[in-house]
Amino acid sequence: MAWELRHIRTLVAIAEAGSLTDAAISLGISQAQVSRTLKSLEEAWGVLLVRRLSREAVLTTQGQQAVLRGRHLLAQAEQMETAARGHQTLRLGYSWAAVGRHTRALQRTWSEQQPEIQLALVRGSGPFAGLAEGLVDAAIVRRPAPTGRFDSALVGLERRVTGFPAEDSWAGRRRVRMADFSGRRLIVDTKAGTTTPDLWPEDLRPTFAAEVDSVDAWLDAITAGTGVGVSAEATAHQHQRAGVLYRVISDAPPVEVRLVWHRGEHTPAIAELRRMLTELYSA
Structure with missing residues (x-):
């Protein structure tokens, strides 16, 4: 059969x-x-x-x-089917945040310059935001470049920020330093997050207090006072919540933002998306 x-x-x-x-x-x-x-x-x-x-x-x-x-x-x-019907959609996956403060500009620029192709932002899960499962055509990731099944391109850099409860002692600060995390309890997403112990010297590492599997669970844990978090600045732009404050970590290394796609599928639409993202981040 x-x-x-x-x-x-x-x-x-x-x-x-x-x-x-x-x-x-x-x-x-x-x-x-x-x-x-x-x-x-x-x-x-x-x-x-x-x-x-x-x-x-x-x-x-x-x-x-x-x-x-x-x-x-x-x-x-x-x-x-959609291409045959004359309607094309490029699905762009992301796990925590799309492209932060550039998200609206990307959507508007794409709509103006590529009216025949709809750009759909899809919030997925896992390190590649649904790309590995075939749920999206490309994905925004903030992790080391994958190998094997995927190709990727660096499109920009983002500052790291910390998220903490509004009543925390950091609330009065304009910036936080990496050394300030020593002795603090840290909430991390080990699957799709960007925070690892290697960010700190061994003698200054915070305690990894809780593991979460989504940005919503991360925010819930911060709100509950379980600990503080570290993420890319796109998270602060896309996920504002009452009871959670964000501050830039002044001496933290930047986060690489990559566009990832299936190897051998670097279509003209993905090439155009790559160009737009690079220009937005470099502006």
Whole structure:
């Protein structure tokens, strides 16, 4: 049997919903149809993709790998359809913040200069903001340049800032220094964040008090007084919250801002995005 996109769409729906029943609801079909479609795909490939338990569906290792590639395949199929219909969309992923104070200028400039292609900013998760899963066409990252599956280009630099509770003793300061973090409790995102112990000399390192997996959880922890945080200045521009203050860290090394895309997919649209971002950051 030849498999089709509907088989991949069903597998991805199962992965996202966590059960065949919920996948059927999200797809608008019966559970029996979901079960038959999954079974036919497994028979076509000769592998077990999903373990059916009483109340949930768990992906096997082969299933997890298939879902990662499947999302990318579905995204490409959607791009083919929209291009054929004359409507193109360039999806730009980001994990914490897009391009900070340049975000509005980027959107306006793109709309003026590339009216035939919609630029969609997509907040994703993980170190590459959904790029690895095929959910976006390119991503803004603030981590070391990835290798292997991706290509990247440095488009700009950002200052580092600290976020802290409004009642903290730092509230009266205009700037903070790296040495001031000695003895402080630090909240970090180890998956997509930019803060590591290597930023400080060993004798001045703060205590890494809590790990979070999103900017929202980071802000929640700061608001609750769990500790303070360090991030790129784009976070301060894009995520203002009552009870949280930001200050520039005067002697911290800058954060590299990179545009990342799948290797071999440096399209004219991505090239134009790269040019615009470089110009905005250099202005």
